[in-house]
Amino acid sequence: MKRLPLAANSIRQSVIRMLVEAKSGHPAGSLGMAEVFTALYFGVLRHDPTNPSWKERDRVVLSNGHICPVLYAALAEAGYFPKEHLLTLRKLGSPLQGHPHVGSLPGIENSSGPLGQGISQAVGMALVGKRENQDWRVYALLGDGELDEGQVWEACLLASKYSLDNLVAIIDRNNIQIDGTSDDVLPLEPLSEKFSSFGWNVVVVDGNNINAVLHAFSMAQSCADKPSVIIANTISGKGVSFMEKKFGWHGKSPNKEEGELALKELAEERKKLEAM
Amino acid sequence: MEGNPTSANLVPDVFAAAVPKKASRDGFGKALAELGEKDQNVWALTADVSESTRTHWFAEKFPGRFVQVGVAEQNLAGVAAGIAACGKKAFISAFAAFSPGRNFDQIRVSVCYSNLNVKIHASHAGLSVGPDGASHQILEDIAMMRALPNMTVLVPCDLEQAKKATIAAAALKTPAYIRTSRENTPVFTTPQTPFEIGKANVYRDAKDVAIFACGLQVFEALKAAEELKKKGIEAAVIDMHSIKPIDRETIVRYAKQCKALVSAEDHQVNGGLGSAIAEVLCELHPAPLVRVGVKDSFGESGNCAELYRKYGIDAAAIAKAAEEAVKLKSSE
Numbered sequence: 001m002k003r004l005p006l007a008a009n010s011i012r013q014s015v016i017r018m019l020v021e022a023k024s025g026h027p028a029g030s031l032g033m034a035e036v037f038t039a040l041y042f043g044v045l046r047h048d049p050t051n052p053s054w055k056e057r058d059r060v061v062l063s064n065g066h067i068c069p070v071l072y073a074a075l076a077e078a079g080y081f082p083k084e085h086l087l088t089l090r091k092l093g094s095p096l097q098g099h100p101h102v103g104s105l106p107g108i109e110n111s112s113g114p115l116g117q118g119i120s121q122a123v124g125m126a127l128v129g130k131r132e133n134q135d136w137r138v139y140a141l142l143g144d145g146e147l148d149e150g151q152v153w154e155a156c157l158l159a160s161k162y163s164l165d166n167l168v169a170i171i172d173r174n175n176i177q178i179d180g181t182s183d184d185v186l187p188l189e190p191l192s193e194k195f196s197s198f199g200w201n202v203v204v205v206d207g208n209n210i211n212a213v214l215h216a217f218s219m220a221q222s223c224a225d226k227p228s229v230i231i232a233n234t235i236s237g238k239g240v241s242f243m244e245k246k247f248g249w250h251g252k253s254p255n256k257e258e259g260e261l262a263l264k265e266l267a268e269e270r271k272k273l274e275a276m
Numbered sequence: 277m278e279g280n281p282t283s284a285n286l287v288p289d290v291f292a293a294a295v296p297k298k299a300s301r302d303g304f305g306k307a308l309a310e311l312g313e314k315d316q317n318v319w320a321l322t323a324d325v326s327e328s329t330r331t332h333w334f335a336e337k338f339p340g341r342f343v344q345v346g347v348a349e350q351n352l353a354g355v356a357a358g359i360a361a362c363g364k365k366a367f368i369s370a371f372a373a374f375s376p377g378r379n380f381d382q383i384r385v386s387v388c389y390s391n392l393n394v395k396i397h398a399s400h401a402g403l404s405v406g407p408d409g410a411s412h413q414i415l416e417d418i419a420m421m422r423a424l425p426n427m428t429v430l431v432p433c434d435l436e437q438a439k440k441a442t443i444a445a446a447a448l449k450t451p452a453y454i455r456t457s458r459e460n461t462p463v464f465t466t467p468q469t470p471f472e473i474g475k476a477n478v479y480r481d482a483k484d485v486a487i488f489a490c491g492l493q494v495f496e497a498l499k500a501a502e503e504l505k506k507k508g509i510e511a512a513v514i515d516m517h518s519i520k521p522i523d524r525e526t527i528v529r530y531a532k533q534c535k536a537l538v539s540a541e542d543h544q545v546n547g548g549l550g551s552a553i554a555e556v557l558c559e560l561h562p563a564p565l566v567r568v569g570v571k572d573s574f575g576e577s578g579n580c581a582e583l584y585r586k587y588g589i590d591a592a593a594i595a596k597a598a599e600e601a602v603k604l605k606s607s608e
Contacts, residue, residue: 061358101389101390102361102389102390103390103391109361110357110358110361110386110390111385111386111389111390112385113385114381114382114385116350117354117357117381117382117385117386119354120350120351120353120354120355120357120358120382120386121354121355121357121358121361121386122358123351123354123355123358124354124355124356124357124358124359124360124361124362124366125358125359125361125362126358127343127355127358127359128358128359128362128364129362131340131341150350151348151350151351151354151382154345154346154348154350154351155351155354155355157346157348158345158346158348158351158355
């Protein structure tokens with residue numbers, strides 16, 4: 001079962017290449033979430049990359065739009081569009097906007113950027129699915145810093161009110177945000193208890209362990225009558241030693257030399273994976 | 277014909293005591309319930325104000341397409357965007373002070389940037405909300421909404437027109453803003469009065485001065501025209517129910533015909549109807565314009581008529597502005 005770790009490695013390499021070329025963007029969260037996106041697009045989702053507007057598809061709503069490099073890389077890896085397009089990220093006229101825009105790129109379900117907005121849209125979609133007895137699901141991805149936004153909790157209350165068990169939220173719990181650690185900027189703990197007191201089923205997982213992440217998704221899916229949240233403990237900048245756990249890499253792109261170093265590390269990891 | 281109502285199919289005598297007084301929010305609510313009957317894709321959402329916004333008539337009939345989000349206007353707009361992303365027509369209703377007052381960012385990014393089929397019904401707008409005071413009297417919403425790409429902005433003048441505006445907005449696949457009031461005011465338009473988005477309604481034609489008004493100021497403008505007539509000034513009255521798109525052709529026509537213009541609205545003079553008209557005039561046909569609206573201040577508690585008088589947006593203020601506009605023309 002090295003297909004998935006290899007896909008995660010490819011996604012990380014794409015993220016680095018995109019950000020070096022774009023000269024701006026957000027590496028830390030993008031790298032840290034590579035396993036979650038791999039699990040989603042290569043294990044969990046009911047989707048068809050050749051038919052992105054398929055009515056029966058599962059919906060992926062990226063609420064923390066700034067980590068879109070990992071979403072774009074995963075979509076390209078899954079075949080939604082050619083990988084060459086990734087290098088146009090953030091450039092004039094590109095469908096790969098600095099934050100996602102509906103209609104610009106196949107596979108994008110929501111426009112995002114201002115934090116807290118995606119989860120509400122995911123709730124709206126899940127509500128339609130539930131009321132119309134559809135069996136597709138909605139997966140909403142949020143950052144932990146994003147939980148500072150009050151709108152998130154408005155949405156959580158409503159999801160619970162309407163028992164949206166077709167909705168799974170995934171929190172990227174990397175404990176970094178722009179000004180520092182989330183423990184310093186605005187403490188979130190006890191986080192699991194917050195969600196469970198809001199009426200959500202909570203699954204906590206090592207977000208950089210693909211098998212554990214896949215298991216967490218199946219736990220979330222099997223819970224009836226409640227929305228589920230997967231708190232994915234991740235390492236920001238995962239896979240690139242000099243970026244790991246450093247909040248300075250939240251919104252700073254690697255330069256060419258740093259990019260080469262990062263790609264070298266990732267290539268070595270890939271060799272090890274292939275030899276396994 | 278000059279100075280007289282045109283063939284706009286208004287009630288026979290708009291000032292008669294027999295003309296029923298009702299709130300424009302009722303027109304929205306009736307149209308919404310009608311739309312719900314005809315179209316299974318119509319959904320309605322509210323933020324704990326279903327009765328006040330007249331969304332409860334829809335909710336009672338179609339509970340399966342009604343969503344009560346609680347006092348959470350940011351989530352209201354976001355959930356509606358998600359519903360619209362699934363191919364539905366989502367109507368959100370709340371007090372204008374809170375939606376779009378509080379959720380501008382959600383309307384901008386979740387709704388307008390994605391160009392989704394979400395209609396924003398904002399009731400209790402302007403000074404007309406009265407005793408609740410300044411916090412609830414939003415006077416900046418038209419400015420905010422007309423600045424947004426993809427947005428249509430409608431300000432109906434009475435119950436009948438609110439109905440038509442709601443039905444016309446529903447026919448669009450794009451975002452629209454519908455501003456209504458709580459105050460009971462004369463229902464002086466009729467089911468036969470024309471309504472077309474982007475096309476102003478001329479209720480009086482004249483050559484001395486043209487008054488462009490929206491919302492409750494349309495009736496005030498009709499009263500002002502009667503007063504002006506007594507002073508020998510013939511005023512045209514034009515109902516600008518569509519702020520965006522705005523009827524540039526009618527504005528320019530009256531700039532040429534009257535050479536003196538007045539705008540009137542229950543909104544700040546900055547950014548609303550008056551500003552929109554000034555933009556058209558400056559670009560296409562400069563002419564003197566006197567703007568009637570709230571002059572860069574907050575409101576206060578009081579009843580609608582008292583507030584309209586104190587803040588200078590009633591018929592008397594409009595008539596005074598018209599006289600000023602006429603003077604500006606002759607001093608040129």
